[in-house]
Amino acid sequence: MVAKVDEVENVAVEMPAARVSERRPFDVNGWPMLGLGLLMLAGGVVLLVQGVQGDGSGPLIVSGVIVLLLALLVLGSLMAIAPGEARVVQLLGRYLGTVRTDGLRWVIPFTQKRKVSTRIRNHETDVAKVNDLDGNPIEMAAVVVWQVEDTAKALFEVDDFVEFVAIQTETAVRHIAGNYPYDSHEDGLSLRDNADEITGKLSAEISARVASAGVKVIESRITRLSYAPEIAQAMLRRQQAGAVVAARQRIVEGAVGMVEAALHRLDAADVVDLDDERKAAMVSNLLVVLCGDRDVQPVVNAGSLYQ
Numbered sequence: 001m002v003a004k005v006d007e008v009e010n011v012a013v014e015m016p017a018a019r020v021s022e023r024r025p026f027d028v029n030g031w032p033m034l035g036l037g038l039l040m041l042a043g044g045v046v047l048l049v050q051g052v053q054g055d056g057s058g059p060l061i062v063s064g065v066i067v068l069l070l071a072l073l074v075l076g077s078l079m080a081i082a083p084g085e086a087r088v089v090q091l092l093g094r095y096l097g098t099v100r101t102d103g104l105r106w107v108i109p110f111t112q113k114r115k116v117s118t119r120i121r122n123h124e125t126d127v128a129k130v131n132d133l134d135g136n137p138i139e140m141a142a143v144v145v146w147q148v149e150d151t152a153k154a155l156f157e158v159d160d161f162v163e164f165v166a167i168q169t170e171t172a173v174r175h176i177a178g179n180y181p182y183d184s185h186e187d188g189l190s191l192r193d194n195a196d197e198i199t200g201k202l203s204a205e206i207s208a209r210v211a212s213a214g215v216k217v218i219e220s221r222i223t224r225l226s227y228a229p230e231i232a233q234a235m236l237r238r239q240q241a242g243a244v245v246a247a248r249q250r251i252v253e254g255a256v257g258m259v260e261a262a263l264h265r266l267d268a269a270d271v272v273d274l275d276d277e278r279k280a281a282m283v284s285n286l287l288v289v290l291c292g293d294r295d296v297q298p299v300v301n302a303g304s305l306y307q
Contacts, residue, residue: 015211033106034078040068049064074109077106085115086099120147125142149214
């Protein structure tokens with residue numbers, strides 16, 4: 001048997017191939033069959049009444065009973081299908097087909113007709129506590145939008161396709177969470193910074209896991225992503241320290257550019273002639289003023305240039 005394989009970060013998702021697929025059974029418009037059944041029902045009643053009120057003729061009574069039974073078979077094979085629903089038709093355990101046409105439909109007698117909803121559904125996973133690629137405990141949850149695409153696979157390939165989707169979705173969430181780091185590295189994807197790419201891979205893995213059950217995944221989104229409570233404060237301090245370092249780096253880069261521009265303009269305008277030592281002092285003072293995290297108290301020099 002051929003297995004369905006999908007690659008997610010070099011990890012194969014293998015699910016067994018489906019043994020049955022959806023097809024259309026023999027069905028007709030139910031309104032003419034409803035009229036026929038009602039006529040047969042009325043005819044059977046008339047025959048019974050004539051047979052009982054007459055001379056008790058056996059053939060009329062037998063004919064009336066047969067017509068009534070046929071009418072019940074015709075009426076019992078009718079089914080009303082609402083939009084967004086389908087009926088899976090079985091005859092003595094054998095799958096005949098699926099009727100998706102809404103309205104009143106008629107199929108052959110002695111069949112079992114099982115209702116399957118084909119509407120779009122949502123499933124939100126519970127918050128899963130797993131370790132990311134770096135081994136940090138994180139909490140992650142997701143919501144998946146799905147619908148039944150193949151009713152035959154949904155009913156006959158798994159015991160309960162709703163429970164199957166729930167379990168496979170949680171499995172995919174745990175697998176994706178363990179294959180990527182929470183924070184971004186120098187190269188590669190991360191759960192926090194590459195949400196679109198991660199949700200795309202999550203949808204692909206869920207689709208591969210539930211395809212054998214006749215389910216189509218429309219969309220999936222991560223609804224919760226955070227560090228576990230026991231390390232949340234430590235990770236928050238690390239993120240804050242990284243933000244402070246990045247901000248300081250931008251400030252220093254800007255300050256150096258401003259000092260270079262000031263020295264260049266002083267030299268170009270020939271305002272004052274500074275030797276290397278005075279330039280170094282000026283650079284030091286400007287960097288202190290520009291890079292300091294608090295207001296600077298100026299010192300006024302009322303003496304000569306070098307005092």
